[in-house]
Amino acid sequence: MSKRKRKKRARPPLDKRHHRAIELMARRSTHTSMDDIAAEVGVSRRQLYRWMERRDFRSALRKAIAEYIDEIRAEMPKINLVGCDAETLRRYFVAAELLRE
Structure with missing residues (x-):
């Protein structure tokens, strides 16, 4: 029997x-959850994970x-x-949105 x-x-x-x-995912901080991103985009958290399965x-x-x-590396020499x-x-780091107060 052959499989289709x-x-x-x-x-x-x-x-x-x-x-x-x-x-949002690329720039997210440790304080941003997948639930927050899903809410911002208007989809479920599960849908975000399904999207992440796409190549x-x-x-x-x-x-x-x-x-x-x-971008961050370009800014770092200025410090x-x-x-x-x-x-x-x-x-x-707060100003660069890499850290929340």
Whole structure:
């Protein structure tokens, strides 16, 4: 008995909700949950995880994360760490939205 091969369903391309989720996920802090991102995008948390199973979504997310890291690295040389106290660093990271107060 031979098994039938399943036809792969053509997935629609990523839309504005996908791209918004990618942006939020790439720039999320430790205080941002998947529930928060799902609520912002207007889908369920489960739907976000389904999207993450898509190869094109994962690829776009990796690219967005790499771009965000490059942005941070470009800003880092502007900090003078010599004689910089902990409060100044905390204010910088809050301003850069990398840390919440």
